[in-house]
Amino acid sequence: MGSGCRDGSRRGLPRRAFVGLLGLGLAACSAPETGGGQAAGAPTPAAPAVPALPPIPAAVPGRSTTVSSGSADGSRVALTVDDGTCADCVAGYVEFARRTGTHLTFSPNGTYAREWEPHAAVLAPLVAAGQVQVMNHTFTHPKLTTLADGDVRAELARNEDWVQRVFGITTRPYYRPPYGLHDARVDGIAADAGWTRSVLWNGSYSDSTTITPEFLMSQAEKYLTPGRIVLGHANHPTVLGLFDQITDLIRQRGLTPVTLDEMFGTSRATGTA
Template identity: 55%
Template sequence: MTEAGSAAIVVGMGGIHDPVDRRTFFGLLAIGLASVVAGCANPAGNQPPQTPAAAPPHNWDTPVPPAPEGGPTRVLSHGPPGTDKIALTVDDGYNDMVVTGYVDFAVRTGIHLTFGPNGTYAHAWAPHADQLRPLVERRQVQIINHTFSHLDLRRMTDAQIRAELERNEDWVTRTFRTSTKPYYRPPFGFHNEHIDGVANEIGYRNTVLWNGTYGDSEPITPAYLMTQARKYLRPGTIMLGHANHPAILGLFDQITELIRQRNLTPATLNELLATP
């Protein structure tokens, strides 16, 4: 997905369900992260998402209450005040090597992530199903619904919106043995009350946006990505990244060192937002 609405995967570390604590996590980062290298083009025949719109505005002072079992739609773009947690979310995934890099990063370090994969890019995700299922089971990794085809929901009928979400949910359930509910991220961040209402009717009461981004929905340089990381990685951030372009692959250690220096705790969306 693009910056205007990609969901992502959230990275989180050190939750109560994770046996890897903060000290152990950052110790593991020193072992071999440089082995993940960049350099993969978009696979032939797979079209990248459209150009993103600007990131939606956010209000750092608005509290985010715990999600009820049911209820009205919530539009979420940041964590609650006073938290030291951040959510690293990763969307799309049409680049096989970048998906592999993120999965390897999670497996080797124990860092918490939130992924928002599109089923249309199953070629990149399916090979890692056996690696990701145990991480999902122990709540180190969360998967949310970013739709199957990554198309603008504003141009769809209600039936088409439901089909996009339900088809992706079915794919995630079969592949990773988990549900994406109750979170969905609209492609490009394009949504309105009507779209959110349709999503809520089938179990997606939380519309997930973001208040920080690497700016990597399109090709960028590693230097620019780190500039964005330094700008946005602060308490309560829902950080938007994409598994589409290789700039991130050589930067996992630098990003996690930045997180360590700022005393932040990576968390899944569930952990950041205190959702049961």
């Protein structure tokens, strides 16, 4: 996890970043329209209806299972996006999902609330439609294996409370241990609280630190294949200029991006398998 580009504001992208994203076709709804739009006196179009979210289900404890891949048969690939230290990167990923309809699973940390919360309204219909899922990645991104039992529970519970408040859904049964560090004790604590699936990955853009566009695309070409759970990060701006190339690669290979719910047959309505 790196420091990223944390200069985004709560109310939208700074002008410098907005202009940069315009060049990438990523800022379609990063700023309000001004002038030249609707004729004076014309009725304001009604906002599209957002499907109702299911009630938040109670936690269902169970046996812990570690998942790191789906079935290699077929065309499904799960794109997952961790952290969120970079405001521009969070905005870019949200707009990528909105613009292209790509299914994603976000794994945000609540400690980066100011980077994520400005996009709650844009994400709401995508979450309600099942296009976007949110997984628990703890609140402050600690090494869970170093924490006491109560602190492990608190990290997961605090992040769950934040996700429920901001996005209106539960993260259960999925949690991703920061740095991929987990053991039987940590998984047992999580499972007792309803996070029965510890999510790792079998493909990565390797962008938790700053990398070149060429290296990120080489990782995408290596790992965007059926059955992969691919790990990306909303921490560094390299990915912002590559969404169209990644989309083209997915199309050329006939892949179908899916959420974890879609890959494994789970549901936000129950928070269980």
